[in-house]
Amino acid sequence: MLEQLNRIEQTALSMLDQVRDEAGLQQWRVKHLGRSSSLSQVLSKLGQLPKEERPMVGRRANQIRQALESALVEKSEALQQVAIQRSLEAERLDVSMPGRPAHSSRLHPATQTLRKIYQILAEMGFQIYWSREVETDAYNFELLNMPAHHPARDMWDTFHTTTPGVLLRTHTSPGQIHAMREFAPEPIRVILPGMCYRYEQLTARSEIQFNQVEGLAIGKNITFSDLKGTLADFARRMFGQNVRSRFRASHFPFTEPSAEVDIECFVCGGSGCSVCKQTGWLEILGCGMVHPTVLRNGGYDPEKHTGFAFGVGPERITQLRHRIEDIRYFWGNDMRFLEQF
Amino acid sequence: MRVPVSWLKEFIDIHLPLEELAHRLTMAGMEVEEICLVGLPMPPGEKHEFKITGLSWDPDKIVVGAIHEVMPHPNADRLVLCRLDDGEREHIVLTGAPNLFAYKGQGPLPQPLKVAYAREGARVYDGHEAEQKLMTIKRTKIRGVESSSMACSEKELGISSDHEGIIILDDDAPVGVALAEYMGDAVFDIAITPNIARNANILGIAREIAALTGQELRPLNLDILAEGPSIAGQISVDIQCPELNPRFLLGLVRDVTIRPSPYWVQHRLRLAGMRPINNIVDATNYVMWEIGQPLHAFDYDVLLERAGDGPLKIITRTAHPNERLTTLDGEERELDDFTVLVCDTAGSLSIAGVMGGVESEVNEQTRNVLLEGAAWNFINIRRTVAAQRLPSEAAYRFSRGVHPAQAERGVRRALELMRQWSGGTVDRDLVDNYPCPPEDPIVDITAGDVQRLLGITLTLEEITDILTPLGFTCVREGETLRIQTPDHRLDIGEGIVGKADLLEEIARIYGYDQIPETRLADELPPQRDNPLWDGEERLRDILVKLGLQEVITYRLTSPEREARLLPPDTPHEDLIYTRLENPPTAERTVMRRSLLGSVLEIIERNARLRERLALFEIGPIYLPQEGELLPDEPTRMVIVLTGLRYLPMWDHQSSEVLDFYDLKGIIEALLGELHLDGAQYEPTEHLTFHPGKTAQVRMGKRVLGIFGEVHPQVHEQYDFPDTPVLAAEFDVETLLTLVPDRHDMRPVPIFPPVLEDLAIVVDEALPAARVVEVIQKAGGKMIADARLFDMYRGEQIGSGKKSLAYSLTYQAPDRTLTDKEVARIRGRIIQRLERELGAKLRS
Numbered sequence A: 001m002l003e004q005l006n007r008i009e010q011t012a013l014s015m016l017d018q019v020r021d022e023a024g025l026q027q028w029r030v031k032h033l034g035r036s037s038s039l040s041q042v043l044s045k046l047g048q049l050p051k052e053e054r055p056m057v058g059r060r061a062n063q064i065r066q067a068l069e070s071a072l073v074e075k076s077e078a079l080q081q082v083a084i085q086r087s088l089e090a091e092r093l094d095v096s097m098p099g100r101p102a103h104s105s106r107l108h109p110a111t112q113t114l115r116k117i118y119q120i121l122a123e124m125g126f127q128i129y130w131s132r133e134v135e136t137d138a139y140n141f142e143l144l145n146m147p148a149h150h151p152a153r154d155m156w157d158t159f160h161t162t163t164p165g166v167l168l169r170t171h172t173s174p175g176q177i178h179a180m181r182e183f184a185p186e187p188i189r190v191i192l193p194g195m196c197y198r199y200e201q202l203t204a205r206s207e208i209q210f211n212q213v214e215g216l217a218i219g220k221n222i223t224f225s226d227l228k229g230t231l232a233d234f235a236r237r238m239f240g241q242n243v244r245s246r247f248r249a250s251h252f253p254f255t256e257p258s259a260e261v262d263i264e265c266f267v268c269g270g271s272g273c274s275v276c277k278q279t280g281w282l283e284i285l286g287c288g289m290v291h292p293t294v295l296r297n298g299g300y301d302p303e304k305h306t307g308f309a310f311g312v313g314p315e316r317i318t319q320l321r322h323r324i325e326d327i328r329y330f331w332g333n334d335m336r337f338l339e340q341f
Numbered sequence B: 001m002r003v004p005v006s007w008l009k010e011f012i013d014i015h016l017p018l019e020e021l022a023h024r025l026t027m028a029g030m031e032v033e034e035i036c037l038v039g040l041p042m043p044p045g046e047k048h049e050f051k052i053t054g055l056s057w058d059p060d061k062i063v064v065g066a067i068h069e070v071m072p073h074p075n076a077d078r079l080v081l082c083r084l085d086d087g088e089r090e091h092i093v094l095t096g097a098p099n100l101f102a103y104k105g106q107g108p109l110p111q112p113l114k115v116a117y118a119r120e121g122a123r124v125y126d127g128h129e130a131e132q133k134l135m136t137i138k139r140t141k142i143r144g145v146e147s148s149s150m151a152c153s154e155k156e157l158g159i160s161s162d163h164e165g166i167i168i169l170d171d172d173a174p175v176g177v178a179l180a181e182y183m184g185d186a187v188f189d190i191a192i193t194p195n196i197a198r199n200a201n202i203l204g205i206a207r208e209i210a211a212l213t214g215q216e217l218r219p220l221n222l223d224i225l226a227e228g229p230s231i232a233g234q235i236s237v238d239i240q241c242p243e244l245n246p247r248f249l250l251g252l253v254r255d256v257t258i259r260p261s262p263y264w265v266q267h268r269l270r271l272a273g274m275r276p277i278n279n280i281v282d283a284t285n286y287v288m289w290e291i292g293q294p295l296h297a298f299d300y301d302v303l304l305e306r307a308g309d310g311p312l313k314i315i316t317r318t319a320h321p322n323e324r325l326t327t328l329d330g331e332e333r334e335l336d337d338f339t340v341l342v343c344d345t346a347g348s349l350s351i352a353g354v355m356g357g358v359e360s361e362v363n364e365q366t367r368n369v370l371l372e373g374a375a376w377n378f379i380n381i382r383r384t385v386a387a388q389r390l391p392s393e394a395a396y397r398f399s400r401g402v403h404p405a406q407a408e409r410g411v412r413r414a415l416e417l418m419r420q421w422s423g424g425t426v427d428r429d430l431v432d433n434y435p436c437p438p439e440d441p442i443v444d445i446t447a448g449d450v451q452r453l454l455g456i457t458l459t460l461e462e463i464t465d466i467l468t469p470l471g472f473t474c475v476r477e478g479e480t481l482r483i484q485t486p487d488h489r490l491d492i493g494e495g496i497v498g499k500a501d502l503l504e505e506i507a508r509i510y511g512y513d514q515i516p517e518t519r520l521a522d523e524l525p526p527q528r529d530n531p532l533w534d535g536e537e538r539l540r541d542i543l544v545k546l547g548l549q550e551v552i553t554y555r556l557t558s559p560e561r562e563a564r565l566l567p568p569d570t571p572h573e574d575l576i577y578t579r580l581e582n583p584p585t586a587e588r589t590v591m592r593r594s595l596l597g598s599v600l601e602i603i604e605r606n607a608r609l610r611e612r613l614a615l616f617e618i619g620p621i622y623l624p625q626e627g628e629l630l631p632d633e634p635t636r637m638v639i640v641l642t643g644l645r646y647l648p649m650w651d652h653q654s655s656e657v658l659d660f661y662d663l664k665g666i667i668e669a670l671l672g673e674l675h676l677d678g679a680q681y682e683p684t685e686h687l688t689f690h691p692g693k694t695a696q697v698r699m700g701k702r703v704l705g706i707f708g709e710v711h712p713q714v715h716e717q718y719d720f721p722d723t724p725v726l727a728a729e730f731d732v733e734t735l736l737t738l739v740p741d742r743h744d745m746r747p748v749p750i751f752p753p754v755l756e757d758l759a760i761v762v763d764e765a766l767p768a769a770r771v772v773e774v775i776q777k778a779g780g781k782m783i784a785d786a787r788l789f790d791m792y793r794g795e796q797i798g799s800g801k802k803s804l805a806y807s808l809t810y811q812a813p814d815r816t817l818t819d820k821e822v823a824r825i826r827g828r829i830i831q832r833l834e835r836e837l838g839a840k841l842r843s
């Protein structure tokens, strides 16, 4: 009898092994664990066995039933795993195919650079001060120490309007006078951003309109060394912590002493490349101590107050950072240009 | 300004390498833009701080040679053969140089001709090429005569573009010596800023080098060998406007021979970028380049003839009405009432300081030369140059200010050079009328002044050491340095301005790079808010987030361009623009009045590049105001959309295009982010827009902006795609001033809402906003949302009607609404819709 039971178990297990799907599993269950299965028949005939054999056979038969049931569960789980694997396999994507286009959009590159400039200078305490674009000759030139026919006026090719004495500002410097006249005799720390205009041939290198950010600091203890420190800090934050800058003597009628600031080329690190024209230096801004005449015109006493001013061109910085060789890209607004920033 | 280094060495010893010298000058404010090598070797190293151009002459292959005989070529009339000694041996050199033909067939020359001789293998420029193209000299045979070397022209050696003949050097040139050693040079091209115009000459730059390097400046030699009679009493000078002509000097050289200047003079002038003319004119140009004083030479005999029997009298005065003068360039010029003329009793001779007249010009026949050296008011010269459009080297200098003391130096120096170069005799003394000597400012400086402006500590001795080489005289008085401005510069002011001028000089020579970097330690100003600026940047951020690309356009346009914003032939009043006096092109003549016009042009430009465009710009427009000098510059915000609603995808293609409601969605989202609740959208009319697809946005009584579909007839005037173009224009300040400073947060409900749909049929003309208004009024606080989710027109509901379906959200803050409550609210809503709007419930 026990032998028969062992056979039943072996047969059932080996058949379970061959089951491949859920339907087969059900059939197997009916056949080997169902009411008409060989095992059930053995159990139903248990009463017919001699009394002393009954407990042993019964125990063995129940053992086998439990074994088959747990084998069934195991098999069922295995089959489910296979099914999941198969369906995952069928769902596999080609990840190399292009994604669904999102409507991405950006700030204009000039705005991006302007904001970086604002942010750095704001952290140094410079606040934004708006001033107008269509200006008087007085604010654009005269009050900035350039009387009519002053030779320094040659430095700016100016758009004049048909109203005598009214022009398009050639720089953001007129804002210096506006700010000074509003705030004198308080200390000042402002930046004056905005569009300026020059009467030029439109070429890859020259534009008729361009942004400028002017910085102005006025107080009772402001020196040229503060100007150097402020701009060296600015250059490091704008172009990298290790970037060196140098101050070169230059001339602007509204500052004295005046300087131009070069930074070590961040493309080649100063060893010479096409961006810096092999010189290792890039000219990035002009600056100086506010001229006493300008201070006076702004309502400050040059015996008591000093100050510095500087001007930087965001488009030029953007050009350098991204190797933009043609300045006309900026206001051309070709999407193929704008989408690169 | 072109500055040959060899010329500088006349005044100062230079021991620095070329690039180091250029670097020092550049850092001190005389920016060297280019170093042009004329024979000298390339500075060592890979990296150069400066642009270096020009030609280096191989010292072994290019040497001074001596031509001893010029012989005819056996087979060619236009060529000659030269017997040339290069210091090692004799060569036969073949050349076609016309300046040797005069010596042809004369046998051995009594005085050999010194030339620049290039041996086989030397690298020189090809004289026959238009541009500078290098070539190597090779052995060739021309018409049966072999040649392996040549005598060079200036063009071949990169000195000038002259290829008319070979260079004939001065007789004392040492044969066999490397040419680079004999006359090799480098020319600095220096950018001269207006404040440093005093240095637009060799002596000025040399003086700066003296201050920068500590080398001693050699003084200019002003001695004249004057062996003629005294000029005194022969000529008188009458200055009628001393403030325009502070000084006028004359000197006289008699019995000159007009001929070319010595070669070294011509060479120098050419390196400086000037064209040699003859010994007399060259002397005036030479002195102008050397010390910065422009001079003018008259033919003295012409002046005597004009004076007739009377004494010669020179008059300087402003032009008479309608007066004309024919200048050296052959042009007859109309003169302004401010033009200063140099005249004699017979009339005008030249435009003072700008250009000479044709009649009294020095020419081949001139025998006696009257030399003028004068000082002129620089502003008046500038006006004259601008009015006459007559820029020149002389006018450039005079229009930036030349100290009157320079006039005498210039005249003395030029008279002596004319004597040396022309064989003439100089009359003793000068005629000198000097009615307006300038006062050379005296400025007091203390160590405290230096500290206050520059942030460095210098002793008075250190300041003296810096300023003295520049020509300043410094006298110490206690703790103050009393500084006298030298009589060659006009750029130092008085008082506090003069102080700043001197502090700049001190900083420049001390070296900007020596000044430390410090951080601002001064008091911070009062901090101020800038809500408009912040708001503008916030608008940009929101619009970018909503999928719009920022553009920044030209602010110059033309009325014709902006007229495209209106349908053709629309009658409209002429708009007043801020108009340019000197427009850059016919397409950019005014400042724009419309931002929309600018952005539409960008749509035009990109129309064929992208299937979907969604752009915005925030920027000013310019509106002239009656009675105001300057225009208003309000800031506008423009949004433009066109093209496909969805970008095409490989598994999804849609031809749906952006329409009015896409734009409205953006505007609603924008106003939502700004917390501008309660905006009204109303149909409106605007010539640029489609009459049926345009809305204005209103908050209370204030109109924020307008948006809609561009009018088809306007659309047609642009090179747009076929898809509708949607545009919005808002006034930024109006928008931002309505943005609330703060807003209350609405509690998030904790009880579940009840959702229900409601469809009604109303008249076609009824604005959907009215329906929502009534629903909300009837439903009160319990209606949290009423969202239109479907609209239908069709036979089922009859013509002139539309069906609107809303998804209603019922919500109470403190409980879950019961079905009964919802039914009651719903009933109330339906009742009000029927009563107030004539709506019918659609089942």
Ligand SMILES: [Zn+2]
Residues within 6 Å of the ligand: A265, A266, A267, A268, A269, A270, A271, A272, A273, A274, A275, A276, A277, A278, A280, A281
């Ligand atoms: Zn570089």
